[in-house]
Each structure stands twice: as C-alpha cells, then as structure tokens.
Amino acid sequence: MSFTRRKKMLAATAGAAVAALTLAACSSDGGDTDSTDEATGGTDTSAEEVSLTLATFNTPGFSNSENDAEYQYDLIEEYMELNPNVTITYDRKAESGDARENFFTKLGPGGLADVEMVEVDWMPEVMQYSDLLTDLSSDAVDGRWVDYVEAGATDADGRLIGYGTDTGPQGVCYRADLFEAAGLPSTPDEVATLLDGDWANFFAVGDDYVEGSGGSAFYDSASGVWQGMTNQLDQAYEDPDTGELIVLDNDAVKANYDQLMAASETQSSHFGQWSEDWFAGLSNGAYATMLCPPWMLGVIEGNATDTTDWNLANVYPNGGGNWGGSWLTVPASGSNIEAATALAEWLTAPEQQAKAFANAGTYPSQVAAYDDEAVSGAVNAFFNDAPIGEIFADRAQAVVPSPYKGEYYFQVNDAINNALTRVEDGTDDPEASWDKAVADIEGIG
Numbered sequence: 276m277s278f279t280r281r282k283k284m285l286a287a288t289a290g291a292a293v294a295a296l297t298l299a300a301c302s303s304d305g306g307d308t309d310s311t312d313e314a315t316g317g318t319d320t321s322a323e324e325v326s327l328t329l330a331t332f333n334t335p336g337f338s339n340s341e342n343d344a345e346y347q348y349d350l351i352e353e354y355m356e357l358n359p360n361v362t363i364t365y366d367r368k369a370e371s372g373d374a375r376e377n378f379f380t381k382l383g384p385g386g387l388a389d390v391e392m393v394e395v396d397w398m399p400e401v402m403q404y405s406d407l408l409t410d411l412s413s414d415a416v417d418g419r420w421v422d423y424v425e426a427g428a429t430d431a432d433g434r435l436i437g438y439g440t441d442t443g444p445q446g447v448c449y450r451a452d453l454f455e456a457a458g459l460p461s462t463p464d465e466v467a468t469l470l471d472g473d474w475a476n477f478f479a480v481g482d483d484y485v486e487g488s489g490g491s492a493f494y495d496s497a498s499g500v501w502q503g504m505t506n507q508l509d510q511a512y513e514d515p516d517t518g519e520l521i522v523l524d525n526d527a528v529k530a531n532y533d534q535l536m537a538a539s540e541t542q543s544s545h546f547g548q549w550s551e552d553w554f555a556g557l558s559n560g561a562y563a564t565m566l567c568p569p570w571m572l573g574v575i576e577g578n579a580t581d582t583t584d585w586n587l588a589n590v591y592p593n594g595g596g597n598w599g600g601s602w603l604t605v606p607a608s609g610s611n612i613e614a615a616t617a618l619a620e621w622l623t624a625p626e627q628q629a630k631a632f633a634n635a636g637t638y639p640s641q642v643a644a645y646d647d648e649a650v651s652g653a654v655n656a657f658f659n660d661a662p663i664g665e666i667f668a669d670r671a672q673a674v675v676p677s678p679y680k681g682e683y684y685f686q687v688n689d690a691i692n693n694a695l696t697r698v699e700d701g702t703d704d705p706e707a708s709w710d711k712a713v714a715d716i717e718g719i720g
Contacts, residue, residue: 322360325614330366330388332374334573335440335601336635337622338365342577346634350627354618361614370549371396375685382407387606389615390622393437395600395677397685398427405430409605409612411438416620423676424640428602437602438623441637443568444670445503445596448575451659452584453563457487463661467590474504474534477592481542484563492544492562497535497695499548503566504531505688506596506677512687515679522687522716529709532691536698536705545699554578557585566591568598569667573635576657587661595673600640638667683719690715 329351334341338351351363368374371394378397381387382404393401401408412435419425420439428437447470454461459480460469469480481493494500505511505528512522522528539545544562546553556562557574558581565571567587575585603619605612621627628639629649636655644650645668653664694712697703703711 322358324360324362325611326362326364327390327611327615327618328364328366328388329390329618330368330374330377331392331601332368332371332394334570334577334635334637335392336570336573336631336633336637338367340365341367341635344573344577344634348630348634350622350630350634354621361618363618372689375400382606385608387608389605389609389611390619391604391606392440393602393604395427396680396688398437398602399681399684401436401604402430403682405432405434405436407607408436409607409609409616410434411436411605411616411619419623419625419642420640421642424600424602427600428604437604438619439640440601440603440623441570441599441628441631442640442671443570443597443599444638444667444674445566445568445591445598446666446670447564447588447590447592448567448571448585448658449564449588450560450582450584451586452582453488453491453560454484457484457491457563459484459487463586463588466586466588470588470590470592473593478534478538478542481538485541488563490541491560493542493564495544495553495556495562495565496546496548497539497543497699498692499566500535500539500543501531501692501695502598503592503596504535506598507593507675508678511678511680512684513679513681515681518681518683520683520687520716520720523713528691532694532709533705535695539695539699543699547696547699558582566596566598569632569636569638569663570599571636572655572658572663573637576655583657583659585658587655587658587663587666589666589669591670591673595670595675597674597677636663638671686719687716690719 331337336346339346339349351365355361355363366388368377374392374394375397378387378391378393416438424439424442425435428439429435447466449466451461454466460466470477484493485491508527510521510525511528512520514521544556546556546561557579579585603623605615605619609615623641625639625641625643625647628641628644629647631637632639632650632653639645639650651664651668655661655663690712694708697708697711698705
C-alpha cells in the first residue's frame with residue numbers, strides 16, 4: 276500500500292519515555308546531506324520529490340499497516356512527516372520464506388524494492404551476491420550494533436551491506452490458565468523453575484502437561500521447537516571451514532530429529548506455524564507453550580483476541596537461544612540509493628529501534644538502545660505486565676552462538692522442516708519422512 280501524508284503531530288500520542296528520544300543521530304553520510312536537517316532528521320521543503328519502496332516480512336514494528344496493528348508509533352508515517360519530499364510504499368510479506376523467494380527471483384533481473392529486509396537464516400546466501408548491494412558503511416554507523424550483527428552483514432571485502440534491525444533472544448511464552456488446569460505451576464517464576472534444564476526436561480514437563488490436561492498439546496509445532504534445538508548446536512548443516520554439507524554425517528542433527536519426533540507424537544498441536552489453525556490456537560487453547568523471541572509477542576497479542584492468560588517465563592530449554600534478526604539492505608540497482616540509505620539508517624537507529632520494540636517487541640540490535648528506559652524498563656500489559664525489558668536482557672545474556680550458517684543453510688533447514696511437516700500432518704512416519712529429507716538434501720549444491 277502507499278501511505279499518504281497526514282499533517283499531524285505523531286509525537287502527541289507518544290509515551291513520555293520514548294517521546295523524549297532525540298532524532299539527532301538519524302542523518303546519514305550516505306544520504307542526501309545537502310538537504311538534511313541534522314537536528315530533526317527531516318529535509319527542507321525544497322528537496323526533490325522522492326518515492327521509495329520498503330519491503331519487509333512478519334511484523335518488524337514499522338507501521339500500523341502490519342496486521343492492522345495499533346502501534347504507538349508509525350515509523351513510516353513519522354519519517355514522511357520529517358521528510359515531506361519522501362513518499363514510501365510499504366510491501367510486507369507474510370513471512371520470511373516469501374520474502375526470500377521474491378528477493379532471489381528479482382535480485383538479478385532487477386525489480387527489488389529500494390530497501391529490502393533480509394533475514395538471518397538466508398543472509399549467508401545473500402552474501403554471495405553482496406556486490407549487487409550497496410556498501411552502507413560510514414563513520415556515522417560504525418560500532419552501532421552488537422558485534423555479531425555487524426559481522427553478519429560484512430562481506431569478505433569489508434563492505435557493510437545491511438543495517439541490523441533486531442535480534443531474537445528467546446524465552447518461553449505460555450498459557451497460565453492451561454498450566455493451572457493441568458495441575459502445573461503457573462506463575463512466571465514457577466514456570467521458569469519448572470522448565471529450567473535441558474530439552475529432555477522440557478519434554479518431560481510436556482508429558483506431565485499432556486497427562487494433566489487430558490491429552491491437550493503442550494507446544495505449538497515441531498518446526499518451532501526444531502528451530503530452537505538446531506540453533507544451539509555447535510555445528511549443524513555445514514562445515515564452517517569449507518562450507519561443505521555435513522548434515523547427513525552429523526549425529527547431533529539426527530538425534531535432535533528423533534527426540535523431537537518422539538515427543539511431538541503427543542505434545543505438538545501438529546499445526547504448521549503461520550497456518551490458520553496455528554493462529555487460531557493462540558486464542559482457543561489448542562496448545563499451552565511456544566518458544567518466544569521478542570518479536571513473537573506482537574504476533575501473539577495481535578491474534579490471541581479471546582484470551583488474557585498468556586505470560587512469559589524467563590527461561591529457555593538448554594540455556595539460551597536466538598531466533599531472528601534481520602537487516603535492511605539497499606540494492607545497488609536502485610534509482611534512489613542515497614535516499615534509500617538514509618531511510619534504512621533512520622529506521623535502524625537506536626531511537627527507532629526503541630520505538631519498534633515498544634510497537635511489536637522487536638528487541639534492538641543497537642548497543643545504545645539497551646540503556647534506554649523505554650527498552651530496559653519495558654512492561655507488556657497483554658502478557659500480564661511481564662517485565663519484558665528485564666526478561667529479554669537476561670535472555671540475551673544467555674544466548675549461545677548459533678551454528679555456522681552458510682549458503683545452503685536455508686535450503687537444508689527447509690528440507691528438514693518439510694520432513695517435520697509430513698509427520699505432523701500424518702503423511703509419513705518419522706523414518707520415512709527423514710529418508711525423503713535425505714534425498715532432498717543430497718540434491719542440494
């Protein structure tokens with residue numbers, strides 16, 4: 276959709292904590308510095324008219340158009356208020372896989388948006404074509420991000436081809452009413468104690484829940500749990516030194532698959548994430564838990580319209596994990612590279628990351644944002660006043676490095692997720708489905 280400007284003061288409805296944030300750091304060396312007012316991030320009215328397209332996925336917290344959200348801040352509208360010569364068309368895909376397909380289909384022939392969001396699991400593939408993306412490095416942004424976020428978008432020639440948006444330290448979201456009905460502890464501290472341990476403990480609690488609830492599902496989907504288990508492996512699918520596939524020789528991968536499939540027979544809802552049934556399950560009690568990065572809070576709140584019993588526990592199976600993290604890139608073929616770079620820089624600046632966190636729970640990747648009271652002191656009313664700023668700060672400290680993700684990571688992970696889905700929907704038994712995944716993986720590369 277194309278946004279039209281509304282001449283109003285967006286800040287009038289802002290909460291005091293974030294409303295005080297300054298836009299002083301929002302101008303970009305790569306932007307149109309001749310027309311930029313450094314004090315406001317805006318441009319003078321004599322600047323040339325510019326139309327920009329912004330492509331994202333899921334709910335990055337940029338605009339009220341995301342699932343018809345009622346965010347505290349509409350960052351796209353705010354940017355256009357600050358830059359009256361800029362009109363932004365926002366194209367948001369439903370999920371990362373859709374965005375990836377569009378990105379690689381159009382990267383060569385052209386036709387990408389002026390600013391394209393790229394997700395962590397397929398950034399290694401994007402890096403193969405980094406020469407087709409704009410180098411975004413400048414003194415103005417040097418050192419802004421946590422180290423692994425900046426490193427993940429820096430190519431072999433030292434070019435920074437993406438501005439980091441968010442990270443995904445994970446806790447466990449759960450339905451307190453369903454835990455209580457199943458005879459399990461239900462306060463956040465109690466649940467954190469209950470789930471503190473390895474994956475075997477998580478699945479043991481799941482068995483207790485299934486028994487106590489009369490057979491209800493403990494977690495939302497096998498694929499969501501698979502993501503969490505895989506991201507804790509030292510090595511998963513590819514050799515970090517050679518880039519060659521090792522997944523079929525990696526006993527840890529198959530062991531995780533077998534453990535998950537055994538538990539999922541009774542504990543999974545068998546719904547695919549992002550399916551209609553999965554979304555409905557957020558309200559109707561079809562499952563009691565899900566692994567929760569910060570950005571998932573907005574998904575739950577926006578869809579769990581018939582319950583007020585979701586909560587967040589400061590715990591994660593086997594220690595810690597990260598799910599998510601994206602970058603804004605600027606294709607080098609774009610016709611408005613300077614203006615697109617300025618938009619990408621502004622959207623990922625600490626002030627805007629704090630606002631996106633307030634909007635959708637997308638946890639900042641900017642170092643300067645962590646000390647902002649709007650982040651560190653954040654409380655989520657929908658999650659029964661969970662102190663999400665404190666919880667996710669703790670969860671971020673517990674994150675272990677994700678395994679090496681090379682150019683084949685997304686394709687291998689997709690093959691295994693397809694195997695999980697075949698079991699979940701009853702098409703295959705676990706071993707037959709794994710054999711099909713093996714055949715798919717052997718055809719990669």
